[in-house]
Amino acid sequence: MKAITKHIYGGPEVLGLEEIEQPILKKKHVLIKVKANSANPADWHILRGKPFFSRFTFGLFKPKNKVLGADFSGIVQEVGTDITNFKVGDRVFGEMLGEGAFAQYICAPEHVCGLMPEGTTYNDMACVPLAGLTAWQSLLTYGKLKKGETVLINGSSGGVGHFAVQIAKVYGAHITAICSNKNIDFVKSIGADKVVAYDKVNIHQHNGKYDLVLDTNGNLKFSDYKRMGKRGIMVGFTTMKHMFSVLINAGFSKFPLTQFTAKANYNDLNTLANLIEKGGIKPHIEKTYSYSQIPEAIKYIESMRTRGKVVMTWEK
Template sequence: MKAITKHKYGGPEILKLEEVDRPKVKEKHLLIHVKANSVNPADWHILRGKPLFARLSMGLFKPKDNILGADFAGIVEEIGSGVTKFKVGDRVFGEFMDGGAFAEYACVPETACGHIPDGIDDIEMAAVPIAGLTALQALITQGKLKEGESVLINGSSGGVGHFTVQIAKAYGAQVTAVCSSKNADFVKSIGADKVIAYDQENIHQHAGKYDLVVDTNGNLNYADYKRMGKRGVMVGFTTMGHMMAVLLKNIFSKFSLRVFTAAANNEDLNTLAKLIKEGNVKPHIEKTYPYSEIPEAIAYIESMRTRGKVAISWD
């Protein structure tokens, strides 16, 4: 099968399109015939082996796993023993942070998959998993968002951000979104009640008050969370130093600030699928690349100026 491989750490230029052996299905796993992927900031962090401490699990001097990619959509080709929720021929989507999705076939845990609704195409659903799960869990699992509450979403036009806006509205929140002025109309079009353009107003001096502050950009400091929110959720971070500064201040405070990494599970993936089928959430796909141009797709998102998502097609 064809796969996008990496044999050392570096930038997108080190990736190769190679023929490799098709994976064998494992117990409680699915063998997926991949039809589409999306790319995420996690992909280029893993590709470059950063932050450096992450190499303790990824491989100290070279990657343990040679095939990159987490988000996928496709068809179940084969099921392993113990699988109960899926059958051969099911259309599924999901994510597997251990990698292996940028290939014609991928072996992934049953728990990391959800069913694709009828009438929704593979490319659209491939754009959902990591970003959609992060948004849903930031708002509901970590942020405990309730209907009628107000939420400030910093970094509202990117992959995670544009899902966060839509999911917050679907759950009945009043949404204030922070983005650049050029993305203001886009963010309003997906449901934001109010937009703060960070290039026109300094968010670090913003005096608004919200039930929940969600930072998908990662540039809010601890004082920002306490000034603006009753509680906060930190999704992204700009540097390790910035993240540690926020976390250290949080240790000695009673303010509720949650930091987490999204984890795939059937229930949350199927919740996202339901929101999409009912029209409450729609992935915005800025660009779609063929699988042979996955290195170019990763280079594009590394510029950190993506509106919505970047997808990959294997057809």
């Protein structure tokens, strides 16, 4: 089968299209024929082996798993023993962070998959897993967002951000979104009540007050969280120095700030699927690439200027 592989750490230039062995089905796993993937910032962090401490998970001197990719959608080809939620022929979506989803076939644990709703496309659902889970868990699992609360979403036009705006709207929050001036209309169209353009206003001097501050971009200072929010969630970061500065300051403060990495699970994935089926949220796809252009797609999202998501398709 074809797969996008990496044998050393580096940029998109170290990726190659390679023929490798098809994965062997395991207990509590499903074999999936991949129809589409989407790209995430996590992909290029893993590709480059940065931040360095991530190499203790993904391989100290070279990548443990030579296949890149997290998000996928596709069709179940085989099911292993002790599978309760899926059968052959089911259309599924999910994510395997660091486990290699950019391939024609993947062997995925049952718990990292969800059922695609009727009428949805493989391209749309490949966009949902990591970004959608991060948005959902930021707002509901860790942010404890309640109906009627105010939320500030920094990085509101990106992959995680555009899902967060829509999810917050579904759950009855009043949303102030931070994005560039060129994305104001887009962010308003998906549910923001108010928009602050970071290229017009200094967000480090913004004096709005919110129940929850969610930073998907990673450039808010600890003083920004304290000034503007009653509680905060940090899921993105611009530099390691900045992230550690925020977390160290939080460690010496009583201000409730949470930093986390989303974890895939069947219940949350199917909650997102239900929201999509009911029209509450919709993935926005900015660019579509073929599987052979995955290195180009990774290079594009490294610019950190994506509106919504970038998707990559395999043969029909």
